[in-house]
Amino acid sequence: MDQSKQEEEYGYNLFPERNRGNxxxxxxxQSLFTFNHKCQVMLQFAMETSPYAKLLLSAMQSSGCxxxxxRHFSCEDCDGTVSGGFDAExxxxxLCQNNxxxxxxxxxxxxxxxxxxxxxxxxxxDWFNNFxxxxxxEIRAANxxxxxxxxxxxxxxxxxxxxxxxxCVRGRALRSIxxxxxxxxxEAEKIVDEVFHTCFNDHEPFGRIPHGKKDAGxxxxxxxxxxxxxxxx
Amino acid sequence: xxxxxxxSWRPPRxxxxxxxxxxxxxxxxxxxxxxxxxxxxxxxxxWKEDYHNCKEWEKHRGAEAKDxxxxxxxxxxxxxxxxxxxWELRRDPPRDWHMPLNQEKPQDS
Numbered sequence: 001m002d003q004s005k006q007e008e009e010y011g012y013n014l015f016p017e018r019n020r021g022n023x024x025x026x027x028x029x030q031s032l033f034t035f036n037h038k039c040q041v042m043l044q045f046a047m048e049t050s051p052y053a054k055l056l057l058s059a060m061q062s063s064g065c066x067x068x069x070x071r072h073f074s075c076e077d078c079d080g081t082v083s084g085g086f087d088a089e090x091x092x093x094x095l096c097q098n099n100x101x102x103x104x105x106x107x108x109x110x111x112x113x114x115x116x117x118x119x120x121x122x123x124x125x126d127w128f129n130n131f132x133x134x135x136x137x138e139i140r141a142a143n144x145x146x147x148x149x150x151x152x153x154x155x156x157x158x159x160x161x162x163x164x165x166x167x168c169v170r171g172r173a174l175r176s177i178x179x180x181x182x183x184x185x186x187e188a189e190k191i192v193d194e195v196f197h198t199c200f201n202d203h204e205p206f207g208r209i210p211h212g213k214k215d216a217g218x219x220x221x222x223x224x225x226x227x228x229x230x231x232x233x
Numbered sequence: 234x235x236x237x238x239x240x241s242w243r244p245p246r247x248x249x250x251x252x253x254x255x256x257x258x259x260x261x262x263x264x265x266x267x268x269x270x271x272x273x274x275x276x277x278x279x280w281k282e283d284y285h286n287c288k289e290w291e292k293h294r295g296a297e298a299k300d301x302x303x304x305x306x307x308x309x310x311x312x313x314x315x316x317x318x319x320w321e322l323r324r325d326p327p328r329d330w331h332m333p334l335n336q337e338k339p340q341d342s
Contacts, residue, residue: 064326071334091330120327123320136319150269165270198316207313211266214257221250229245233306 010128011180015085015094017076039075039097042106050107051216052145055223056114059205065121072117082179084109086116088127093117108152112145118205131183135191136199138173143199144206147172165209169200242299245306248287255280279305 007013046053047069057067067073071092078085078096083105085094093113100106119125119137126133142148148168153160160167170192177188203209205223210216222229257263258277267275283305290298 065330071331090334091327091332092334119320121323121330123318123322125320132319150266161269163270163272195319198319201316202318203313209270211270212262214262215266218254218257222246225246225250228243229306232242232245233303233310 009182011085014079014082014179015076015087016079018087018090018094035077035097036075039095039100039106042100042103043069043073043075043095043110045103046107046110050111051213051220052111052210053107053114055205055216055220056111056118058220058223060114060118060121063118063121065117067114067117084113085180086113086120088120088125091117091120108146112141112147115141115144122204131177131181131188131191132195134181135173135177135188136195136202138176139169139192139196139199140202142169142172142176143209144203146210146212149211166200170196244287244290244299244302246287248284248291251280251284251287255284 012018047057048054060067073093073095075095075097077098078094081099083096083099086092087094093110093116095106095109095113100109116137119140120127125137127137143165146152148165150164153164153168158164158168173192174185174188177183177192178185181188206216206219207222208215208219210219255277258275258280264274267273283302286298286301286305289295290302
């Protein structure tokens, strides 16, 4: 009973396959045509080709958290329309194989969740008890992953132009918090407002808000150049 | 902070990088994204100045060009750090990051 209450409180009910103590071993007999296989293939492609993902993976390695695909990623079936999550308890990124069907979507989800993992790696983030920390990481993930790009917003029928990016980041951070924690909308809005300026301006490890692949590519170039950069400042 | 003195200094970025940043900054796409994010048009002239200072330093190794470049880049770094973090940074990575999965989860009771 305690466990199911905790599951609901921390959003674990959205990820029904994450049963405590029940880890599914990957089977070599799994069919090539399942969602699971497709998820694995898209994940591999994202890790190898997306400049967003490559930068985050490098940054995490430098911070002492080398990401291993088999250990730190898990393709699972999830409830509703959620695309993914970061489980701080098991240090795993969950990818919702039943809700991610396009490579571009996979790239974005991987980036989004890697930002959470990166925050977990570099800071003492109290995911379960400190809503400000949770809000901050959600703001950063919505801001830096491309979630709030103009084209993505238009595809959701959210038409806005001047400073709409910020509006989108606020809204998505709010939604993410409300999906996994039991607090009121007003309370969540207040918390997001409190930490927004700080967290919107924290662009680590990108050094900028990457608005597209070119930006992300430049950020990755800067990251690879960081030794020379800081040595000559 | 100089490691081995003036002799080993070189610009923080390759000169071509400054130029490509300038071109990227001025592009229509970037102007659009900047307006979409901040509601204003971007200011790109610093990249151009940095490029010229970089080329200038390459040609004549002048102290002025070097100082100007350093000042510009330090400014950029300061702008990126212009906030108080909500969390405390770690000194070491989380202990359980590399632990095998089975060891972490308590047995189902």
